[in-house]
Amino acid sequence: MGDIAVEILLGISFGLLAGMLPAIALGVLHAIVTSVTDRGVPASGTALLALPSVGASASYADVIAFETDLAARCAVVLVVGVLLSVFAASQGERIARTLPRNVGAAVRPERTLSADAIDGIDGLGQVTVRPASRVRDLEGHPPLPPALRTRIADDSWRFPADLPLSEIASRLEATLVTEYDLEAVSVDIDPQGRATIAAAPPSKALASRLRADHRAVSVRAIAPTGLSPGDAVVVHTNGLSVDGTVLDVGAGPAETDHDGTAAGGETRITLGVPTADAGELLGVDRAHVVVTSDGTTSAFEAFRALSRAGRSVRKVLVGEGDPTELRSDDVDVLAVEALDGGWLFAPAHEALEPGRTAFVAGTTGSDVLRRFDARRHGDDGS
Incomplete structure (x- = not known):
């Protein structure tokens, strides 16, 4: 009994020694395979690879001899060496999965303004951005009106010069949408601080401005000067009073100013009114429109x-x-x-x-x- 215990202890010691090199080799191999294929090798496959490797290593180190009286020691050496190799392989796979991927792309710096553009920075650290060329139409949207296209092309904007080009482009997109009420816009900034702009005009679709329980009705009326889309009004006609919201003013440029508001006098007004009242206004030739307050500002x-x-x-x-x-x-x-x-x-x-x-x-x-x-x-x- 004492001889068996000694053989087991020797087998464990020799197994750790003989299994060291196979374990390191299999750990590195598993790390490479996992990082390349993103798939690990099953433990059973690792054990099959480890068994001959541990046996060869132990035999070369002369820590085992395949003799009958040393069978227990040999078995323990092989078991310990294989277990050590399987453990090392699992650790190599774990390390490969925890390492960051695409490190080169992650640390790539953002593009910034070139030296030529930096020379034009003012005392507040801001650079002037201007359109590089004609403002283009945005694919899938209606074309820009010529006047609006010219206004954008003649405009300029100031942004902090230390921002990345992508951030300047994002800020300019938000500015254009706000200032010109554009439906959509796409901006690209080159290192010289010039903007390539593609934009879609403001949406004029009546359906997008109507509430679910309202209908659009057009009437001719004496419009107050300055009446514009969004104003709350009351339409008086034939003893009927209907609350509505102005959707559009005028049948052409002669009846509105450059901002799209009523120039005063008789014009055609498109209103959003409750569905129940829409029929009453359809047969009306002329109406009287009164603007109401929509609340204290x-x-x-x-x-x-x-x-x-x-x-x-x-x-x-x-x-x-x-x-x-x-x-x-x-x-x-x-x-x-x-x-x-x-x-x-x-x-x-x-x-x-x-x-x-x-x-x-x-x-x-x-x-x-x-x-x-x-x-x-x-x-x-x-």
């Missing part, structure tokens, strides 16, 4: 709150008059025009550059506001 509420607090708001040009006026305790600068055409709210004094428009709030009746009002009306404020 937040801007009016803000002015009313300032007025109750004894403050008044003025629109001024920075740089007119005494430059210290905007730093007076009687005046708070609410917003100043930004370089990109937007507004900076609660700006720092450094942003108050001469020539820019600003909105200020001051104590009602204060000397500073009186001087602002005097300059606006053309006298010297004395």
